[in-house]
Amino acid sequence: MKRKLIVLATALLAAAASVLFFTGPAYAATGLHIVGRNIVESNGSTFVMRGVNHPHAWYASRTGSFADIKAAGANTVRVVLSGGRWGTNTAADVTNVIALCKQNKMICVLENHDTTGYGEDGAAYTLDQAANYWIGLKSVLVGQEDYVVINIGNEPIGNTNPGQWTAATVAAIQKMRSNGFEHLLMVDAPNWGQDWTYVMRDNGQTILDADSRHNTVLSIHMYAVFNTASSITNYLDTFQTKGWPLVIGEFGWQFASGEVDDATILSEAARRNLGWLGWSWSGNTDPILDMTTNFDATQLTTWGQRIVNGAYGLKATAKQATIFGTTTTPTHPTDSPSPTPSTTTPPPPSGACTATYAVTGQWGGGFQADVKVTAGSSAIKGWTVTWTYGNGQTVSQAWNATVTSSGSSVTARNVSYNGSLGAGATTQFGFLGSWNGTNSVPTLTCAAA
Structure with missing residues (x-):
């Protein structure tokens, strides 16, 4: 009995010591990284993505859009890249994209669009091929961990055998890490990103555990599958309960009955402190999803108005990453402050x-x-x-x-x-x-x- 008490006491002391001396993750965080459910900057500040998608792979000359997206209030831009399916965005081009993001003080989510719909779309690339694309760009990505998130492959599995997503995603993450990438990685769900068969929802822990750096965020794309408030809140509740990091990497708007309930997405994201990236700035073959008309920032569409100026939109909720410093409005000594109107609003009566x-x-x-x-x-x-x-x-x-x-x-x-x-x-x-x-x-x- 005495021996058991000594063993128990020793175990308790060891457990207490582990609590006292544990100061963070078991690895040295480099740049943007995951802590619990949050994306955190290298200085420990929580960063919540608020931004839009820019279809750069097809409109590489529209570099002025980076400044326009920033002016709209975004703190993040997700940039479409291709490694061959739609031409190739070279190392020089990606270097310029990163510079544009930094110049406009936005976090840059770089995504490889070649994988879209693999298994259902015969032209789609595998996640392994996407990982090879990033490895080919390693020389221009290393050192940018404070500014760049790598979204390994866009909507990497279609609706044909979506279960293959788990193993393919694990292998892609591990290939990235074995090749020395320290960046925050983002992985999209199967079912063209919408996870309606719940493969990502049910296997998220397997994906997170596969990352030796514990630095992966899951990404859901919300379109017509998420056309009711309950479908959105139920899905988000699961990830919140499990404590998994999640962003809404793409979503559209409810332009017709049965389409995505964007209002609930925006309000729930604000309530839960979740990041989101609306699709997309312009250039869609279906212009209903364009936020601007022909990339003209002075011509916001209805969708653009909702994303930019809505109650939970960019201007109301986006906060610039601290890596870029803080923005303040200077007060000049010669300025005469405008008088503040004096108003009194009586409290509403009980029960009103x-x-x-x-x-x-x-x-x-x-x-x-x-x-x-x-x-x-x-x-x-x-x-x-x-x-x-x-x-x-x-x-x-x-x-x-x-x-x-x-x-x-x-x-x-x-x-x-x-x-x-x-x-x-x-x-x-x-x-x-x-x-x-x-x-x-x-x-x-x-x-x-």
């Missing part, structure tokens, strides 16, 4: 709610607005917001609320997941609308249940 309306983006004939609902001094179980337009505006599409119209009168009711609010708690919903002539802000009334 208030609502505020803001136009977050406006363009010829169209606009986007967001409404913030706040509970009073007591919790509420539901809410209804009503208003009447005075200038002929109409609502065309809404998210995070059920919105109906009767002439100029509009009624918005909570949906299943945002009706219950604690005292003083808030939620938001948004919508797209049309206007002609004047787009004045209406007066809102909020009723609580």
